[in-house]
Amino acid sequence: MKNVFIFLGPPGSGKGTQTSRLAEELNFPHIDTGSLLRQNIKEQTPYGIEAKKYMDKGQLVPIEIVQDIIFERLKKDDAKNGYILDGYPRSVEQAEALEVIHEKLKEYWNDNGAKVTAVYFDVPMEKLVERLVNRRSCPMCGEIYNLKNKKPLKEGFCDKCGVELVQRTDDNEETARLRFETYNKETKPLLDYYGNKNNLKTIDADKDIEEVWNNLLKVVK
Numbered sequence: 001m002k003n004v005f006i007f008l009g010p011p012g013s014g015k016g017t018q019t020s021r022l023a024e025e026l027n028f029p030h031i032d033t034g035s036l037l038r039q040n041i042k043e044q045t046p047y048g049i050e051a052k053k054y055m056d057k058g059q060l061v062p063i064e065i066v067q068d069i070i071f072e073r074l075k076k077d078d079a080k081n082g083y084i085l086d087g088y089p090r091s092v093e094q095a096e097a098l099e100v101i102h103e104k105l106k107e108y109w110n111d112n113g114a115k116v117t118a119v120y121f122d123v124p125m126e127k128l129v130e131r132l133v134n135r136r137s138c139p140m141c142g143e144i145y146n147l148k149n150k151k152p153l154k155e156g157f158c159d160k161c162g163v164e165l166v167q168r169t170d171d172n173e174e175t176a177r178l179r180f181e182t183y184n185k186e187t188k189p190l191l192d193y194y195g196n197k198n199n200l201k202t203i204d205a206d207k208d209i210e211e212v213w214n215n216l217l218k219v220v221k
């Protein structure tokens with residue numbers, strides 16, 4: 001049985017950092033579906049060529065094409081024991097498509113299939129808004145700081161480059177709230193979907209990085 005992990009959590013919940021670290025820890029490929037699609041387009045695979053036709057018209061790439069692209073990727077040897085999916089599924093429709101992919105993979109490998117665990121990074125909205133409005137970045141190297149929990153050594157300046165830090169224009173309270181509301185609306189059905197299947201693990205992500213990491217290890221092992 002291969003283990004498949006999906007991460008759900010709003011922007012700013014810290015799931016990106018933890019996802020990469022877990023992939024390394026488990027020696028699983030970290031499959032980012034956005035990059036996978038771009039790679040297929042760049043390499044002009046049959047799926048990439050199909051997908052590009054829709055994108056050129058400003059349309060969404062049909063779910064079946066994305067499904068095929070993911071299936072092809074998951075057939076590779078490195079994904080035989082498990083993998084971490086990033087950016088997918090984002091809707092119940094995609095979650096159902098993922099089950100179709102897993103059925104096909106089960107036939108392909110002739111094994112006993114996949115066990116999907118959705119890990120939800122739970123952080124109260126107020127905390128997320130606070131994190132975002134306190135975020136500053138270096139325009140030179142892109143390093144991210146936080147006025148609350150990751151202060152630069154010299155206030156207002158990058159530790160590495162010494163240039164003045166900037167705040168992204170969309171890191172203000174209003175846009176932050178709007179982003180989370182949209183995210184919650186999209187994610188709620190997925191939480192229900194995996195919750196109903198008993199495949200959902202919730203982590204209190206309102207903790208420091210190491211504590212979240214330890215909690216994550218507990219639910220994935």
Ligand SMILES: [Zn+2]
Pocket residue numbers: 138139140141142143158159160161162163
């Ligand atoms: Zn810098």
